[in-house]
Amino acid sequence: MNKQAPNSTPSQTIHVLLICGGGGSEHDVSLRTADFIQRELAKSPTVQLTRVTMDGDGRFVDENDQVRELRSDKLLYSASGGNSGSAQPVDYVIPAIHGYPGETGDLQSQLEILGLPYFGCGPEASKVCFNKITTKLWLTALGIDNTPYQFLCADNADEAAKAQDALKQWGSVFVKASNQGSSVGCYKVSDPEALDGALREAFKLSPYVLVEKCLKVRELEVAAYLYDGELVVTPPGEVCAPEDTFYSYEEKYAEASRARTHVVAEGLSDAQLGWIREASKRAFVGLQLKDLSRIDFFLTDDGEIYLNEVNTFPGMTSISMFPKMLQNQGHDFSSYLGALIHSAVS
Incomplete structure (x- = not known):
């Protein structure tokens, strides 16, 4: 049975803006992540959701193909004009954009300027973790092993x-x-x-x-997220890519992907599990992550473990690991996200 998110939620309507797309190389995957989030939030009677897609020019386009503008008064306007009476209030934002400008921290910086609470990590943590080189520099500074x-x-x-x-x-x-x-x-x-x-x-x-x-490794992933104010680090899951191919972007997200995933990886020792958990907590706290992350590790044939990547807004498609690992932990995603939203706007 799924554990419901603690704390009762208030009855007033909360206006949530879901931003997806981005116009970059991960635009389509961002739409699929937004589909999942939209379905989950539909279960909450207190959330009124407006979804917009960011195009390659940075414009917000709603589901009626109307261009919208988010302004400093925390209202979402129609770009074609109209008075403020037709604008929609925005209480909370979900920046469901993979790649630029979501995971890079650019969009979060704009939301900070507007004073709007949002789901996910802040601008600085997003920027650091999106860049593979700065990630390695920070991991080394935090005493966390990473690949040569x-x-x-x-x-x-x-x-x-x-x-x-x-x-x-x-x-x-x-x-x-x-x-x-x-x-x-x-x-x-x-x-x-x-x-x-x-x-x-x-x-x-x-x-x-x-x-x-390049190392011959097992690819392990954990979901690290805040739940009722406490940091949760799930047991590592495992991604098993086909032996005859590199685990490319296409292989990672294609519906017909041949990669196999296991929500809980098998055959890890207590010492290995302990190191992965400690490294994940150290990374989450040291990099000042917020709300959620997926943290990826490499386990070599020699038993060495390296932290490979910190993903500040993990994919949430039908084959993505983050929602699967959260559910396996006994947590309901809609309740988890709903609790974060209500806590942020209360």
Whole structure:
């Protein structure tokens, strides 16, 4: 039986603005996450939801294809004009945008300026965690092991030589655009002749590039979130990608994905579970995350565990791990989110 979120909720209507899309490479996945959130919030009689999709020009378009504007008086207006009497109040915002400008912290900064409470991490934590290089720097500062890497700051011969040295030393590497999410701009390289091409593609997406040691690993994920004021870290689940392919963005989110997921990973020792839990708590607190995160780990054949990624707004599609792990913990998502909303606006 699912545990309901504690604390009774008030009866007054709360006006929630759900923002999705973004116009970037993760636009479609953001729409699917918003579908899930919209279905869950439909269960709450005290929430009145308005959904808008951000397009590539940063405009908010509602479900009637009308452009809307969120202004400093916390009202959502029609961009075509009209008086304030037709505007909708906004009490709380759910920025369900993967990638830019949601996970980068840009949208959250605007909401902070407007004085609107919102679901998810703040601008600084979002910005730090979205950039793969700054994430590694912070993890090291917090004493959390992460995979060996080389940091490239320019698309030139000297930096490419550093990447070739890393490939020679490690045998196989991942080339990753530093500020793209969900495997966008990630390339697995074992051939020196293919490295320059991968670097060029990654630099098209980011001014900084990460060259990371390729390891044979199990991919583990935990959901870390606040529930009734307490930090919950679930037991790790596991993503098993097909052995013949890199776990790419397409493989991660395609409905026909061949990847298999296990809500609870099998065969981990108490010591490994303890380290993952401690590292997750240290990351959540040290990076000053808020409300929710999905924290990903690598477990090598030698038993070493590395924290790979901190995702400040995890996907919530039909195959996403975060809602599955929350449910497995005995928590109902609609009650969990409803409690956060009511607490923020009370």
